[in-house]
Amino acid sequence: MIERGKINDNQFRVLVILFIFGPAVLLETSLLAAAAKQDAWISAVVGVGIGLLIVWLYTKIGSKFPERNLFEKLEYVFGKWIGKIVSLLFFFFFFQLAAHILRNIGDFVTVHIMPETPIHFVEIIFLCIVIMGVRLGLEPIARTGEILFPWVIFFFFIMIVSLPPEFKIENIKPVFEGGIKPILKGSTTVIAFPFMESILFLMIYPYVNKIKEANKAFFTGALIGGGVLILISVYTILVLGxxxxxxxVYPSYALAKKINIADFFQRIEAIVAGMWFISIFYKLTICFYASTVGLAQILNLKEYRSLTLPLGMIMVVLSIIISPSMAEFMSYLPKYEFPFNLTFGLFFPLLFLVVAKIRKKTGKEPMNQTKGDGL
Structure with missing residues (x-):
């Protein structure tokens, strides 16, 4: 195994929550409202429900050959060459996802915090910290997640308890004005972003101490993260309309600006920014970690740390090319993200389970082979 560290189920759960919490906490509600208007919160509920079914599917895959991560499973079931080709496709999926997240960070900082700073400088500084974390390994990443997670909960609690005075019930009326179609359209955004992206946690599965606890932690982490998305969607519609x-583009950031208690406790949008920076750091770190470990396995390297710097340099360039502007990124998400994520988040997982089932029924189930062999 390239990664030697081990994490417990609680650390795994925290990583899942922070991953789902990530960029979705700022961007998701805007896409939901564009599709379903005042019924955006219903879209969030439907999307989270279906997303949890997808996570349950991933737990089933994680339980098969639990000593192997996703890329090893693919090569183990599909055979050496087909498995490597599919693994390479997954590497590109993880890597472009990391590049999109890095671009989200650069756009947010240059729009709201340091507008005169070139975006690539912001991305390079942030990515240096990510590279440092990935080089230290999974165990330090998970442990620092446990340390910082209470701060995310604290910031989120402050925002949640401070906003009810700003609620306007008329903002969510009339319910089901556009029918079921806009609601379902909005829910696809939640399903693809972030639930289908969470397939990359199958890269971490072998390093969780106990597989049964990993399954439970994965599902409960997704449930908690999904609950947060629903709550933010409800609050955003009730307060902002x-x-x-x-x-x-960032309705949750604008939401925090509405907090005003006795003309004293107000303008605390920095709380949302801090909460978002912590969570998106972990989402980017997990994506970058999965990419580097996966590529190292495809290339049959003994360790992955030598790949972090060159891949980081490529990622900065790709983040600029892949999304020339925030407007283009926001238009890209609803049009192309769902079909793209559907391929890697549902089609390939189902194909994996089907092939593994066929192998087992035909007596060619790869359990009898040594680790790393093809079929």
Missing amino acids: ADFTARN
């Missing part, structure tokens, strides 16, 4: 939410 569907129209303003759909037109604002």
